[in-house]
Amino acid sequence: MSALPGSAEGTAVTGLDSSPVEPAPADLPPLTEQTRLEAREIIARYPVPRSALLPMLHLVQSYQGYVTPEGVGLCAEELGLTKAEVGAVATFYTMYKRRPTGRHLVSVCTNTLCAVLGGQRIFDAVAADLGVHHDETAADGSVTLEHAECLAACDYAPVVTVDYEFYDQQDVDSARELVAALRRGEKPLPTRGAPLTDFRGISRQLAGFSQHADAAAAAAAVDAAGELGPTLIGLRLAERRGEAAPPMPDSVSPSGGDAQAAERAGAAQADLDAPQPAGRDTGNGRAGTDTPAGTEPGTSGQGPSEKKA
Numbered sequence: 001m002s003a004l005p006g007s008a009e010g011t012a013v014t015g016l017d018s019s020p021v022e023p024a025p026a027d028l029p030p031l032t033e034q035t036r037l038e039a040r041e042i043i044a045r046y047p048v049p050r051s052a053l054l055p056m057l058h059l060v061q062s063y064q065g066y067v068t069p070e071g072v073g074l075c076a077e078e079l080g081l082t083k084a085e086v087g088a089v090a091t092f093y094t095m096y097k098r099r100p101t102g103r104h105l106v107s108v109c110t111n112t113l114c115a116v117l118g119g120q121r122i123f124d125a126v127a128a129d130l131g132v133h134h135d136e137t138a139a140d141g142s143v144t145l146e147h148a149e150c151l152a153a154c155d156y157a158p159v160v161t162v163d164y165e166f167y168d169q170q171d172v173d174s175a176r177e178l179v180a181a182l183r184r185g186e187k188p189l190p191t192r193g194a195p196l197t198d199f200r201g202i203s204r205q206l207a208g209f210s211q212h213a214d215a216a217a218a219a220a221a222v223d224a225a226g227e228l229g230p231t232l233i234g235l236r237l238a239e240r241r242g243e244a245a246p247p248m249p250d251s252v253s254p255s256g257g258d259a260q261a262a263e264r265a266g267a268a269q270a271d272l273d274a275p276q277p278a279g280r281d282t283g284n285g286r287a288g289t290d291t292p293a294g295t296e297p298g299t300s301g302q303g304p305s306e307k308k309a
Protein backbone atom coordinates (compact mmCIF):
# COMPACT_ATOMS: atom_id res chain seq x y z
CA MET A 1 0.00 0.00 0.00
CA SER A 2 1.33 3.45 -0.64
CA ALA A 3 0.79 7.07 0.06
CA LEU A 4 -0.52 9.40 -2.59
CA PRO A 5 1.94 12.14 -3.38
CA GLY A 6 0.79 15.28 -1.67
CA SER A 7 -1.25 13.58 1.01
CA ALA A 8 -0.43 15.62 4.07
CA GLU A 9 -0.21 12.75 6.49
CA GLY A 10 1.31 10.31 4.03
CA THR A 11 -1.14 7.59 4.96
CA ALA A 12 -3.58 7.67 2.07
CA VAL A 13 -3.50 4.48 0.07
CA THR A 14 -4.43 3.53 -3.44
CA GLY A 15 -4.12 -0.21 -3.17
CA LEU A 16 -2.77 -0.18 -6.72
CA ASP A 17 0.94 0.05 -6.16
CA SER A 18 3.68 -0.53 -3.70
CA SER A 19 5.89 2.49 -4.17
CA PRO A 20 5.67 4.92 -1.28
CA VAL A 21 6.24 8.57 -2.08
CA GLU A 22 9.34 9.59 -0.30
CA PRO A 23 9.50 12.91 1.50
CA ALA A 24 11.75 15.43 -0.21
CA PRO A 25 15.42 15.23 0.79
CA ALA A 26 16.49 18.11 3.06
CA ASP A 27 18.85 19.52 0.42
CA LEU A 28 16.29 19.52 -2.41
CA PRO A 29 15.88 23.09 -3.68
CA PRO A 30 12.28 24.28 -3.43
CA LEU A 31 10.26 25.12 -6.52
CA THR A 32 10.56 28.77 -7.43
CA GLU A 33 8.48 31.56 -8.88
CA GLN A 34 10.07 30.64 -12.23
CA THR A 35 8.53 27.16 -11.98
CA ARG A 36 5.15 28.69 -11.27
CA LEU A 37 5.45 31.08 -14.24
CA GLU A 38 6.38 28.21 -16.54
CA ALA A 39 3.45 26.19 -15.18
CA ARG A 40 1.15 29.06 -16.13
CA GLU A 41 2.75 29.18 -19.58
CA ILE A 42 1.84 25.51 -20.01
CA ILE A 43 -1.72 26.11 -18.79
CA ALA A 44 -2.15 28.89 -21.35
CA ARG A 45 -1.56 26.37 -24.15
CA TYR A 46 -4.80 24.53 -23.44
CA PRO A 47 -8.47 25.51 -23.75
CA VAL A 48 -9.19 23.73 -20.45
CA PRO A 49 -6.64 24.29 -17.65
CA ARG A 50 -6.69 20.73 -16.29
CA SER A 51 -5.49 19.46 -19.68
CA ALA A 52 -2.12 20.95 -18.72
CA LEU A 53 -1.58 18.55 -15.83
CA LEU A 54 0.59 15.97 -17.60
CA PRO A 55 3.22 18.43 -18.90
CA MET A 56 3.10 20.28 -15.56
CA LEU A 57 4.05 17.07 -13.78
CA HIS A 58 7.00 16.70 -16.15
CA LEU A 59 7.91 20.31 -15.36
CA VAL A 60 8.05 19.83 -11.59
CA GLN A 61 9.95 16.59 -12.16
CA SER A 62 12.48 18.52 -14.26
CA TYR A 63 13.25 20.76 -11.28
CA GLN A 64 13.20 18.25 -8.45
CA GLY A 65 13.92 14.90 -10.12
CA TYR A 66 10.58 13.37 -9.16
CA VAL A 67 7.02 14.38 -8.41
CA THR A 68 7.42 15.70 -4.91
CA PRO A 69 4.59 16.56 -2.53
CA GLU A 70 5.51 20.21 -3.20
CA GLY A 71 5.15 19.63 -6.95
CA VAL A 72 1.76 18.02 -6.46
CA GLY A 73 0.72 21.02 -4.40
CA LEU A 74 1.83 23.49 -7.06
CA CYS A 75 -0.09 21.67 -9.80
CA ALA A 76 -3.20 21.46 -7.62
CA GLU A 77 -3.09 25.17 -6.74
CA GLU A 78 -2.55 26.35 -10.30
CA LEU A 79 -5.25 24.09 -11.76
CA GLY A 80 -7.85 24.35 -9.02
CA LEU A 81 -7.68 20.60 -8.40
CA THR A 82 -7.32 18.70 -5.15
CA LYS A 83 -4.00 17.13 -4.29
CA ALA A 84 -5.75 13.76 -4.40
CA GLU A 85 -6.80 14.40 -8.01
CA VAL A 86 -3.26 15.34 -8.99
CA GLY A 87 -1.88 12.39 -7.03
CA ALA A 88 -4.26 10.02 -8.80
CA VAL A 89 -2.79 11.06 -12.15
CA ALA A 90 0.82 11.09 -10.94
CA THR A 91 0.53 7.56 -9.59
CA PHE A 92 -1.15 6.19 -12.73
CA TYR A 93 1.66 6.80 -15.21
CA THR A 94 5.07 5.17 -14.82
CA MET A 95 6.86 8.18 -16.31
CA TYR A 96 6.09 10.14 -13.14
CA LYS A 97 8.53 9.07 -10.47
CA ARG A 98 7.61 8.85 -6.79
CA ARG A 99 11.06 8.92 -5.31
CA PRO A 100 14.25 10.81 -6.19
CA THR A 101 15.61 9.74 -9.56
CA GLY A 102 19.26 9.45 -10.52
CA ARG A 103 20.97 11.65 -13.10
CA HIS A 104 19.93 9.13 -15.74
CA LEU A 105 16.99 6.74 -15.96
CA VAL A 106 17.95 3.41 -17.55
CA SER A 107 15.00 1.32 -18.72
CA VAL A 108 15.59 -2.29 -19.78
CA CYS A 109 12.83 -3.94 -21.75
CA THR A 110 12.06 -7.37 -20.35
CA ASN A 111 8.85 -7.91 -22.30
CA THR A 112 8.41 -10.96 -24.49
CA LEU A 113 10.56 -10.34 -27.56
CA CYS A 114 13.37 -8.56 -25.69
CA ALA A 115 13.24 -11.19 -22.96
CA VAL A 116 13.75 -14.13 -25.32
CA LEU A 117 16.68 -12.28 -26.89
CA GLY A 118 18.35 -11.57 -23.55
CA GLY A 119 16.53 -8.62 -21.97
CA GLN A 120 16.30 -10.24 -18.55
CA ARG A 121 19.99 -11.18 -18.61
CA ILE A 122 20.80 -7.55 -19.44
CA PHE A 123 18.65 -6.32 -16.57
CA ASP A 124 20.20 -8.76 -14.11
CA ALA A 125 23.76 -7.85 -15.11
CA VAL A 126 23.17 -4.10 -14.93
CA ALA A 127 21.31 -4.45 -11.62
CA ALA A 128 24.24 -6.37 -10.16
CA ASP A 129 26.73 -3.73 -11.35
CA LEU A 130 24.65 -0.94 -9.84
CA GLY A 131 23.74 -2.86 -6.69
CA VAL A 132 20.05 -2.10 -7.14
CA HIS A 133 16.71 -3.69 -7.93
CA HIS A 134 13.87 -2.36 -10.07
CA ASP A 135 13.05 1.33 -9.45
CA GLU A 136 16.10 1.90 -7.32
CA THR A 137 18.98 4.33 -7.69
CA ALA A 138 22.68 3.55 -7.44
CA ALA A 139 24.33 4.84 -4.27
CA ASP A 140 26.33 7.41 -6.29
CA GLY A 141 23.08 8.91 -7.66
CA SER A 142 24.15 8.31 -11.25
CA VAL A 143 21.50 5.89 -12.50
CA THR A 144 18.00 4.76 -11.64
CA LEU A 145 17.23 1.34 -13.10
CA GLU A 146 13.81 0.07 -14.09
CA HIS A 147 12.23 -2.87 -15.83
CA ALA A 148 10.17 -1.66 -18.77
CA GLU A 149 7.36 -3.30 -20.60
CA CYS A 150 7.50 -3.09 -24.38
CA LEU A 151 9.41 0.04 -25.42
CA ALA A 152 7.77 -0.05 -28.85
CA ALA A 153 10.98 -1.00 -30.62
CA CYS A 154 10.62 -4.78 -30.80
CA ASP A 155 12.35 -4.94 -34.18
CA TYR A 156 15.51 -3.67 -32.45
CA ALA A 157 15.33 -6.08 -29.51
CA PRO A 158 16.78 -6.30 -26.97
CA VAL A 159 16.29 -2.61 -26.30
CA VAL A 160 17.53 -0.33 -23.55
CA THR A 161 16.58 3.32 -23.23
CA VAL A 162 18.39 6.02 -21.28
CA ASP A 163 16.22 9.00 -20.47
CA TYR A 164 13.85 7.60 -23.14
CA GLU A 165 16.51 7.63 -25.92
CA PHE A 166 17.07 4.32 -27.70
CA TYR A 167 20.07 2.02 -27.50
CA ASP A 168 19.12 -0.79 -29.85
CA GLN A 169 20.13 -4.43 -30.09
CA GLN A 170 22.00 -4.52 -26.82
CA ASP A 171 23.67 -7.49 -25.20
CA VAL A 172 24.96 -7.93 -21.68
CA ASP A 173 28.42 -6.53 -22.46
CA SER A 174 27.24 -3.49 -24.43
CA ALA A 175 24.60 -2.61 -21.83
CA ARG A 176 27.10 -2.90 -18.98
CA GLU A 177 29.52 -0.65 -20.87
CA LEU A 178 26.73 1.84 -21.59
CA VAL A 179 25.85 2.10 -17.90
CA ALA A 180 29.52 2.30 -16.89
CA ALA A 181 29.96 5.22 -19.31
CA LEU A 182 26.95 6.99 -17.82
CA ARG A 183 28.46 6.58 -14.35
CA ARG A 184 31.71 8.13 -15.60
CA GLY A 185 29.70 11.18 -16.64
CA GLU A 186 29.77 10.38 -20.35
CA LYS A 187 26.78 10.60 -22.67
CA PRO A 188 27.12 7.88 -25.33
CA LEU A 189 25.21 8.65 -28.52
CA PRO A 190 21.90 6.82 -28.83
CA THR A 191 21.49 4.48 -31.78
CA ARG A 192 18.98 6.88 -33.33
CA GLY A 193 17.10 10.02 -32.43
CA ALA A 194 18.21 12.96 -30.33
CA PRO A 195 21.47 13.09 -28.39
CA LEU A 196 21.33 12.06 -24.77
CA THR A 197 20.53 14.67 -22.15
CA ASP A 198 19.65 13.58 -18.61
CA PHE A 199 16.48 12.74 -16.73
CA ARG A 200 15.74 16.32 -15.72
CA GLY A 201 16.55 17.58 -19.21
CA ILE A 202 14.22 15.14 -20.92
CA SER A 203 11.52 15.93 -18.35
CA ARG A 204 11.84 19.59 -19.28
CA GLN A 205 11.53 18.69 -22.95
CA LEU A 206 8.41 16.62 -22.20
CA ALA A 207 6.98 19.70 -20.47
CA GLY A 208 7.34 21.50 -23.79
CA PHE A 209 10.44 23.58 -23.08
CA SER A 210 13.92 23.39 -24.54
CA GLN A 211 16.32 21.52 -22.34
CA HIS A 212 19.27 23.30 -23.95
CA ALA A 213 20.97 26.23 -22.26
CA ASP A 214 21.01 28.37 -25.40
CA ALA A 215 20.36 28.41 -29.13
CA ALA A 216 23.88 27.21 -29.93
CA ALA A 217 23.47 24.14 -27.74
CA ALA A 218 20.10 23.42 -29.34
CA ALA A 219 21.58 23.74 -32.84
CA ALA A 220 24.40 21.35 -31.92
CA ALA A 221 21.97 18.68 -30.72
CA VAL A 222 21.53 16.95 -34.06
CA ASP A 223 19.48 13.76 -34.29
CA ALA A 224 21.27 10.60 -35.32
CA ALA A 225 20.42 9.34 -38.79
CA GLY A 226 17.48 6.95 -38.80
CA GLU A 227 18.31 3.35 -39.61
CA LEU A 228 15.40 1.22 -40.68
CA GLY A 229 17.23 -2.05 -41.39
CA PRO A 230 15.57 -4.34 -38.84
CA THR A 231 12.17 -2.76 -39.47
CA LEU A 232 12.34 -3.55 -43.19
CA ILE A 233 13.83 -7.07 -43.06
CA GLY A 234 10.47 -8.77 -43.60
CA LEU A 235 9.60 -6.52 -46.51
CA ARG A 236 12.95 -7.09 -48.22
CA LEU A 237 12.75 -10.83 -47.70
CA ALA A 238 9.27 -10.88 -49.25
CA GLU A 239 10.55 -8.85 -52.20
CA ARG A 240 13.38 -11.29 -52.80
CA ARG A 241 10.99 -14.22 -52.72
CA GLY A 242 8.44 -12.48 -54.94
CA GLU A 243 5.82 -12.62 -52.22
CA ALA A 244 3.04 -10.09 -51.81
CA ALA A 245 0.24 -9.58 -49.34
CA PRO A 246 -3.12 -10.99 -50.50
CA PRO A 247 -5.61 -8.39 -51.69
CA MET A 248 -7.99 -6.93 -49.13
CA PRO A 249 -11.25 -8.94 -48.99
CA ASP A 250 -13.43 -5.96 -49.92
CA SER A 251 -11.66 -5.41 -53.23
CA VAL A 252 -12.28 -8.98 -54.45
CA SER A 253 -15.74 -9.64 -53.02
CA PRO A 254 -18.06 -10.95 -55.77
CA SER A 255 -20.98 -9.35 -53.95
CA GLY A 256 -19.84 -5.79 -54.52
CA GLY A 257 -17.27 -5.33 -51.76
CA ASP A 258 -16.17 -1.93 -53.05
CA ALA A 259 -19.70 -0.61 -52.75
CA GLN A 260 -19.95 -1.97 -49.21
CA ALA A 261 -16.68 -0.32 -48.22
CA ALA A 262 -17.83 3.00 -49.67
CA GLU A 263 -21.11 2.68 -47.80
CA ARG A 264 -19.32 2.07 -44.50
CA ALA A 265 -16.97 5.00 -45.11
CA GLY A 266 -19.96 7.23 -45.85
CA ALA A 267 -21.73 6.16 -42.68
CA ALA A 268 -18.61 6.81 -40.61
CA GLN A 269 -18.23 10.27 -42.12
CA ALA A 270 -21.91 11.06 -41.45
CA ASP A 271 -21.36 10.11 -37.81
CA LEU A 272 -18.35 12.43 -37.61
CA ASP A 273 -20.34 15.26 -39.23
CA ALA A 274 -23.27 14.93 -36.81
CA PRO A 275 -23.49 17.61 -34.09
CA GLN A 276 -21.82 16.41 -30.93
CA PRO A 277 -22.96 17.24 -27.39
CA ALA A 278 -20.67 19.27 -25.17
CA GLY A 279 -18.99 17.45 -22.34
CA ARG A 280 -19.16 13.92 -21.07
CA ASP A 281 -22.15 12.79 -19.08
CA THR A 282 -20.91 11.27 -15.85
CA GLY A 283 -24.33 9.90 -14.96
CA ASN A 284 -24.73 12.12 -11.93
CA GLY A 285 -25.98 15.22 -13.68
CA ARG A 286 -22.52 16.78 -13.83
CA ALA A 287 -20.59 17.18 -17.04
CA GLY A 288 -17.19 15.53 -16.94
CA THR A 289 -15.67 18.35 -18.92
CA ASP A 290 -17.01 21.62 -20.25
CA THR A 291 -14.99 21.37 -23.43
CA PRO A 292 -17.27 20.79 -26.42
CA ALA A 293 -16.40 17.50 -28.04
CA GLY A 294 -14.13 17.96 -30.99
CA THR A 295 -12.58 21.23 -29.84
CA GLU A 296 -9.73 19.73 -27.88
CA PRO A 297 -6.44 19.63 -29.76
CA GLY A 298 -5.72 16.29 -31.32
CA THR A 299 -9.31 15.08 -31.43
CA SER A 300 -11.33 14.59 -34.55
CA GLY A 301 -14.70 15.41 -33.11
CA GLN A 302 -15.54 11.89 -32.03
CA GLY A 303 -17.55 12.38 -28.90
CA PRO A 304 -20.44 10.43 -27.42
CA SER A 305 -23.29 10.37 -29.90
CA GLU A 306 -25.99 10.73 -27.28
CA LYS A 307 -26.31 11.49 -23.60
CA LYS A 308 -27.51 8.87 -21.18
CA ALA A 309 -30.88 9.45 -19.63
Ligand code: FES
Binds near residue numbers: 112152155
Ligand atom coordinates in the same frame (compact mmCIF):
# COMPACT_ATOMS: atom_id res chain seq x y z
S1 FES B 1 9.35 -6.35 -26.41
FE1 FES B 1 11.05 -5.02 -26.00
S2 FES B 1 10.65 -3.29 -27.29
FE2 FES B 1 8.91 -4.56 -27.59
